[in-house]
Amino acid sequence: MDAMGGDLGPRSVVPACARFIARFPKAELKLFGPRSQLQSLLLDQPPALRERMEIVCCEQVITQECNPVQALRRKRESSMARALQAVADGECGAVVTSGNTGALLALGRSILGTVPGVRRPALGKSIPTADSSCFLLDLGANIDCTAEDLVQFARLGVEAQRVFSGRESLEVALLNIGAEEHKGTEEIRRAGQLLGADPTINYVGFVEGHDIFAGVVDVVVCNGLMGNVAMKSAEGVIRLIGQKTFTIDKKAPIKRFFGQLAINLLRKWRTQLEPGRYNGASFLGLQGNVIKSHGGASSEAFYRAMLTARECAEADLAGRLDSAMSAVAQRQMGDG
Amino acid sequence: MDAMGGDLGPRSVVPACARFIARFPKAELKLFGPRSQLQSLLLDQPPALRERMEIVCCEQVITQECNPVQALRRKRESSMARALQAVADGECGAVVTSGNTGALLALGRSILGTVPGVRRPALGKSIPTADSSCFLLDLGANIDCTAEDLVQFARLGVEAQRVFSGRESLEVALLNIGAEEHKGTEEIRRAGQLLGADPTINYVGFVEGHDIFAGVVDVVVCNGLMGNVAMKSAEGVIRLIGQKTFTIDKKAPIKRFFGQLAINLLRKWRTQLEPGRYNGASFLGLQGNVIKSHGGASSEAFYRAMLTARECAEADLAGRLDSAMSAVAQRQMGDG
Missing domain, CATH: 3.40.718.10 (Isopropylmalate Dehydrogenase)
Structure with a gap:
């Protein structure tokens, strides 16, 4: 969880995480953000829930004004970048952020890489x-x-x-x-x-x-x-x-x-x-499950985005996209 | 009224016209379309209302598939073109159609002309x-x-x-x-x-x-x-x-x-x-009030578009746009 995105930052993320942990007894979460801010919010939660939430301290934060180039050059230690890195390293099955979309796309491409044959990852969601x-x-x-x-x-x-x-x-x-x-x-x-x-x-x-x-x-x-x-x-x-x-x-x-x-x-x-x-939008075409929560994210919104992230991680959506697109790329090479 | 546009054509237009006539005792309407089709629908309406509705017979009709170039070349005698001509000639204060938007734009520019300084008329509406x-x-x-x-x-x-x-x-x-x-x-x-x-x-x-x-x-x-x-x-x-x-x-x-x-x-x-x-959308920047009703126009929708048309005609919207844009054009020439 990138705890620092959206209008409310950790004040919406931490309660959503606690709710998620309470609902899924096997879930484990990493929360990326400044320890000083996250620690006090975590202390408001029941101790049993806190055990499965780990703070990964990163002081750097990406604001809404940050453009993609700035994000790539100067924000490699931000909560968003570090959370993406945890997915790239296989430590986490999915990342959820309500931060800057442009920065997320740029960092996602750079840190996770794209699926074969995908020139541009896309943001999509399921609408009732x-x-x-x-x-x-x-x-x-x-x-x-x-x-x-x-x-x-x-x-x-x-x-x-x-x-x-x-x-x-x-x-x-x-x-x-x-x-x-x-x-x-x-x-x-x-x-x-x-x-x-x-x-x-x-x-x-x-x-x-x-x-x-x-x-x-x-x-x-x-x-x-x-x-x-x-x-x-x-x-x-x-x-x-x-x-x-x-x-x-x-x-x-x-x-x-x-x-x-x-x-x-x-x-x-x-x-x-x-x-x-x-319900949060999924970045499709990256080598990892990345879920973008609503920018004006309430705790409810962030929680729903977490449910979507869980669904993506359990179904191995990024892996499925990788296989499907690789097959297309191979077929096209065969045709050529 | 172009009686021939939309999915329902005159079956939605004629009842809307009757309702409009009943509500506005001074209103007079011209209905453009094939007399054979309009006459029978008009006969279902009370005789007192029929007096203020005149059929202007035109057999040619513009379908949804007709593109703007075809409309300009081959549909000059269509119900839509003739209705626009009635506005150009000052016989009517506004035209309402639920027909093909592309054809309407092309014919509107050609028949009514644009307001000074307006390169492209736009379609707009007021949203609650x-x-x-x-x-x-x-x-x-x-x-x-x-x-x-x-x-x-x-x-x-x-x-x-x-x-x-x-x-x-x-x-x-x-x-x-x-x-x-x-x-x-x-x-x-x-x-x-x-x-x-x-x-x-x-x-x-x-x-x-x-x-x-x-x-x-x-x-x-x-x-x-x-x-x-x-x-x-x-x-x-x-x-x-x-x-x-x-x-x-x-x-x-x-x-x-x-x-x-x-x-x-x-x-x-x-x-x-x-x-x-x-409520119907207005074509802005043409030398005349042109209202586009919803394509899947029910009689209710067409009636609401007629109310918008009445508002435009009473306020002389096209005339106001003409004055406003002419003033801008003159100011810009002065600056140059």
Whole structure:
């Protein structure tokens, strides 16, 4: 656990870790960050839980303002870099951070390395739909993407969604501004042609933003600009729902009793949408499981990201991606 | 009214027109489309309402597959083109269509012409936020945009939001994947510099997808790819809410009484979000008021778009944009 990322830093990370340790009796955690800050927060936790949480002291911290180049040059001893190193060394099965995405991508590539044939790792997550889930990527790691990048993302997304959904046969679509073939940028249209010609991918065409949540396909692929906007706009609406609920809560006392019952239903149902906001995004294409938690990460959000990390580690997601992409690379070399 | 656009065509347009006529006793409508199809639908409406609805017969129709070049070359007698011509000739104050956006943009530019200094008209709409509203543009008319295009969109958006919100002093932001200055594409960063240097625009920096719905700024500017994805993802979540509501509805009979109360609250509250889905988007920068209704336009959606069209026509939005952009063009010539 990189304990120093996000708006709250260790104040959200440490309680999430305690909850995780309590729930999984065999789990062991390493917490990376300045010992002075982490120690006092750990002392608030029950002693039995503390035993399975080890502080790895690192004083250096990466701020939100730090750009990728600075991270690579000057932040090799930061909590984020050291946590990634622990995964690279095989000491940990996955790393969770709510820190700076750009720095994470740069350090992840440098410290863990990429899977064979993957030019650019992508950030993706599983989003709940009406009946099922949809894996959306890239969520902001790559601003400009070529058609070839998008094809790689499709492959990575299919493998990841197999792990998260438990389904084997998955339909893939490209995010676009319309379903017609002439729509979108040249790279999107070209990616559509490449995917359509690939017999190993079940490509079904273009979809639009609303289709992500309709569950019409299993994997939706796009560049990081579009994916980030899609994800955050959806989050914005969910948050707006939260606020509207709150205004109902303060209504006239007479209505309060029935209002409260309604609100309980609402809350339950909001939690059905919220995993999409909170479950953490996976970096796909790195030689190790890296989970990015929500930037404004509450303890709840960090905990959910930890659950995703556990799932990735148990299923050996990074290893599966490595095998799958190596097979593709070999096949392509064979073709060439 | 272009009666022939959208999935339902005249079956959604004619009932919406009847409702509009009934509500606004002085309103007069022209319906463009094949007389054979419109006549029978009009006969279902009360005779008193029919008097103020005139059919302008045009047999040619623009399908969703028609690309902009085909529209310009071969669809000059289509219901969409003829309806735009009626605005150009001053016969109508605004046109509403749920037809093909690309064709609409091409025909709109050709038939109505653009406002001085506007290189590319943009599609924008007012979206409800927690306490107020936010005007988002471009929603899909322009895929690739230069920094200069984005600056123009900001000017158009401010004028439009003045009409829709009734507020004068408005804050403008650029949609990006983070608030930090180094984030995003080169064009977004350059647009930020241009807007920051412009004393006539109250530019406040970058915002992210969720900020659109938080009401932190009055106008959010982006290219058409990002705007389309933001809008449609938000719609997707709202639609998902609709479906989830329905599943609560079918729960065990004991819970049904309280469930129903909750659902009533939900419905009320969903309608507060729905205008964002249904109110129609305005084409800004054309010499005439052009409103694009939702593509999967129900009669309700088309009616809401008509209300937006009425608002634009009454406030002379196109005229206001013309004056505002002409003043900017003159000022820039003076500077040069």
